[in-house]
Amino acid sequence: MKAIGVIVEYNPFHNGHKHHLDEAKKLSKADCVIAVMSGNFVQRGEPAIINKWDRARLAIENGIDLVIELPFVYSVQSADIFAFGAIDILNKLKIRELYFGSESNDVDSLKEIVSTFNTVEFQTRIKKYLDEGNNYPSASGKTVYDLTKRRFTSNDNLGIQYINSISKLKSSIEPKTIQRVHSNYHDKNSDHASIASATAIRLMDDPFQYVPKNTYEALKGNTYTWNHYYELLQYKIISDPDLEKIAFVEEGIENRFKKYIHASSFEEFLNKVYTRRYTHNRIRRTLINILCNIKKDDYSELNLLNGAPYVRVLAMNENGRKYLNLNKKEIKTPIISKASEINNMMMSIEVRVTEIYDKLLLRNEFKPLIYNKN
Amino acid sequence: MKAIGVIVEYNPFHNGHKHHLDEAKKLSKADCVIAVMSGNFVQRGEPAIINKWDRARLAIENGIDLVIELPFVYSVQSADIFAFGAIDILNKLKIRELYFGSESNDVDSLKEIVSTFNTVEFQTRIKKYLDEGNNYPSASGKTVYDLTKRRFTSNDNLGIQYINSISKLKSSIEPKTIQRVHSNYHDKNSDHASIASATAIRLMDDPFQYVPKNTYEALKGNTYTWNHYYELLQYKIISDPDLEKIAFVEEGIENRFKKYIHASSFEEFLNKVYTRRYTHNRIRRTLINILCNIKKDDYSELNLLNGAPYVRVLAMNENGRKYLNLNKKEIKTPIISKASEINNMMMSIEVRVTEIYDKLLLRNEFKPLIYNKN
Numbered sequence: 001m002k003a004i005g006v007i008v009e010y011n012p013f014h015n016g017h018k019h020h021l022d023e024a025k026k027l028s029k030a031d032c033v034i035a036v037m038s039g040n041f042v043q044r045g046e047p048a049i050i051n052k053w054d055r056a057r058l059a060i061e062n063g064i065d066l067v068i069e070l071p072f073v074y075s076v077q078s079a080d081i082f083a084f085g086a087i088d089i090l091n092k093l094k095i096r097e098l099y100f101g102s103e104s105n106d107v108d109s110l111k112e113i114v115s116t117f118n119t120v121e122f123q124t125r126i127k128k129y130l131d132e133g134n135n136y137p138s139a140s141g142k143t144v145y146d147l148t149k150r151r152f153t154s155n156d157n158l159g160i161q162y163i164n165s166i167s168k169l170k171s172s173i174e175p176k177t178i179q180r181v182h183s184n185y186h187d188k189n190s191d192h193a194s195i196a197s198a199t200a201i202r203l204m205d206d207p208f209q210y211v212p213k214n215t216y217e218a219l220k221g222n223t224y225t226w227n228h229y230y231e232l233l234q235y236k237i238i239s240d241p242d243l244e245k246i247a248f249v250e251e252g253i254e255n256r257f258k259k260y261i262h263a264s265s266f267e268e269f270l271n272k273v274y275t276r277r278y279t280h281n282r283i284r285r286t287l288i289n290i291l292c293n294i295k296k297d298d299y300s301e302l303n304l305l306n307g308a309p310y311v312r313v314l315a316m317n318e319n320g321r322k323y324l325n326l327n328k329k330e331i332k333t334p335i336i337s338k339a340s341e342i343n344n345m346m347m348s349i350e351v352r353v354t355e356i357y358d359k360l361l362l363r364n365e366f367k368p369l370i371y372n373k374n
Numbered sequence: 375m376k377a378i379g380v381i382v383e384y385n386p387f388h389n390g391h392k393h394h395l396d397e398a399k400k401l402s403k404a405d406c407v408i409a410v411m412s413g414n415f416v417q418r419g420e421p422a423i424i425n426k427w428d429r430a431r432l433a434i435e436n437g438i439d440l441v442i443e444l445p446f447v448y449s450v451q452s453a454d455i456f457a458f459g460a461i462d463i464l465n466k467l468k469i470r471e472l473y474f475g476s477e478s479n480d481v482d483s484l485k486e487i488v489s490t491f492n493t494v495e496f497q498t499r500i501k502k503y504l505d506e507g508n509n510y511p512s513a514s515g516k517t518v519y520d521l522t523k524r525r526f527t528s529n530d531n532l533g534i535q536y537i538n539s540i541s542k543l544k545s546s547i548e549p550k551t552i553q554r555v556h557s558n559y560h561d562k563n564s565d566h567a568s569i570a571s572a573t574a575i576r577l578m579d580d581p582f583q584y585v586p587k588n589t590y591e592a593l594k595g596n597t598y599t600w601n602h603y604y605e606l607l608q609y610k611i612i613s614d615p616d617l618e619k620i621a622f623v624e625e626g627i628e629n630r631f632k633k634y635i636h637a638s639s640f641e642e643f644l645n646k647v648y649t650r651r652y653t654h655n656r657i658r659r660t661l662i663n664i665l666c667n668i669k670k671d672d673y674s675e676l677n678l679l680n681g682a683p684y685v686r687v688l689a690m691n692e693n694g695r696k697y698l699n700l701n702k703k704e705i706k707t708p709i710i711s712k713a714s715e716i717n718n719m720m721m722s723i724e725v726r727v728t729e730i731y732d733k734l735l736l737r738n739e740f741k742p743l744i745y746n747k748n
Binding site for chain 2: 231232234235236238239240241291292293348352355356359
């Protein structure tokens with residue numbers, strides 16, 4: 001069986017994702033598509049609009065064969081760590097090709113950019129831009145432009161990091177791009193007939209024309225935004241005198257959090273604490289770590305460069321199950337479904353953040369969903 | 375000026391309190407009545423039904439001259455520590471007499487009970503009862519009965535602790551009892567014409583006949599119960615892997631908290647975690663410390679046996695102000711009103727618990743209220 005991989009958040013699954021998946025299947029002629037998907041908190045530092053179990057189900061219903069959870073400690077991270085965690089899992093699962101969306105749709109150009117990353121010149125220049133007060137994405141964009149005269153978008157940045165991680169892991173995975181159509185991930189306006197960005201869709205009153213029917217139905221159920229957690233965040237920031245022990249809290253930013261925590265909404269709070277030094281994404285990721293009470297000490301017990309010590313199935317169909325069975329000897333990492341099957345720091349963090357995310361609904365532990373494709 | 379003291383919670387101020395205050399004034403012919411009052415969290419381990427600033431105002435409007443805050447670290451405590459913190463403040467303020475309600479109304483009998491406390495026989499017997507699985511109030515009641523053949527109620531227990539603290543502090547304060555009328559503090563039923571317990575009043579839909587008009591009006595405003603904080607408590611218990619570092623958390627009770635925290639209401643949760651080994655009060659006090667994130671380490675930085683290092687005025691009238699002015703040379707402890715006037719661990723805990731209590735209203739810092747008596 002030929003397996004390919006995609007790295008996704010599906011927050012929520014929309015027509016653009018469906019297009020990407022259909023193209024990947026057509027180009028690869030794969031027998032099995034594996035998605036590594038963020039869990040309940042996503043890379044931009046937000047709770048996923050739909051919980052991970054339902055998002056995994058929607059992924060299967062829309063054509064994915066096997067959905068693997070990207071652990072929290074990789075998903076709520078800058079692009080390089082997010083990419084590394086995801087590629088490492090796909091590498092462990094022995095996929096042959098990775099398909100990712102790209103504005104430039106030019107893998108060679110992205111590889112060229114990656115080749116500059118570990119040069120002394122890159123390190124010197126990026127340090128200069130950072131010292132001038134640029135945030136990291138901006139500094140690396142400027143550095144790449146200086147060295148290659150190529151500009152890359154935030155979406156291509158993820159592709160670059162995937163290629164970089166494949167290289168770091170000396171993996172045989174072949175990176176492939178698929179042209180992104182009609183929408184930029186960060187577009188808040190959407191006027192194309194059937195494709196809009198996830199960000200735009202999350203803000204729509206009625207996203208009917210932009211999402212498959214099952215996503216549309218799911219969005220009528222319980223959805224989650226930072227606003228639902230803002231009161232808990234306020235309480236946490238008020239009640240914790242040791243915020244500097246929380247992961248990602250650096251350079252006294254906790255004082256800005258404490259100063260503005262009485263803002264009347266999360267959005268107002270975020271605008272008040274914003275400084276040029278940090279991206280909104282980085283600030284939100286820091287706040288997710290505060291909400292979930294993840295300490296610097298917790299991270300120092302993990303070795304992120306080793307990758308996840310388990311592969312957790314969130315959902316699969318018969319095809320996905322067949323792939324795992326056929327390859328079980330070659331896959332050296334334990335494949336699990338329930339959290340209780342493994343006992344380590346990475347999973348204990350996963351359990352905690354899942355409980356916090358689910359708190360409003362007070363759910364019990366979910367079982368992974370197993371679907372038949374037809 | 376002759377000053378007398380009362381130790382109160384006024385949760386809320388009711389006709390029984392008014393009766394007590396009138397009797398104390400009549401018997402003492404005092405020029406000034408000072409109340410040491412619990413702040414936003416009370417001795418039985420609950421948020422006060424009305425915030426401390428409004429309760430202080432109601433106290434002044436109903437005849438108290440000076441309201442002093444009993445710091446959180448003394449108010450949410452067993453009777454002995456609660457009593458010690460309050461008596462220490464009144465002692466520092468040079469009052470002559472303490473008036474407290476008593477079922478037995480027999481000071482000599484209470485003094486006799488106190489005289490047994492530091493005997494070897496008392497210690498031996500109480501240890502035996504505790505080892506048999508009795509909680510502390512029950513064990514001490516049985517011990518006192520064995521040694522004196524006297525029974526004492528939970529309310530007399532506070533009186534006993536006041537007398538014991540006066541003795542420990544070698545204070546010249548003279549303890550005086552006032553007969554409690556027609557109501558037991560823990561009565562949930564109330565059928566007397568105008569007096570009901572605070573507990574009963576808090577549960578009433580319409581307490582009109584049992585409270586002064588101003589209390590009645592205040593009860594129509596924002597009131598606070600554990601239910602308002604239950605979601606925050608759930609979040610705290612779910613998100614803190616180090617609950618055993620919280621003050622009062624002993625003997626693995628945190629595991630019971632984690633086990634039952636998905637109960638649908640605070641009352642259901644409390645009933646589930648209850649064990650004979652602890653009183654409901656002690657469990658609730660432990661939960662208040664969890665809610666307010668007060669650590670064992672915080673307490674070890676305090677020396678409760680030294681008393682509070684400040685006297686904080688919550689409200690006063692001209693009479694109270696005059697008393698403080700006349701005695702300012704003899705009162706060696708700093709008298710403050712705003713939290714920012716003092717910087718130590720006890721006050722930083724006070725600020726934190728006040729912010730958490732007020733969280734739902736997101737209030738700014740209050741200024742102390744100063745009233746004219748007429």
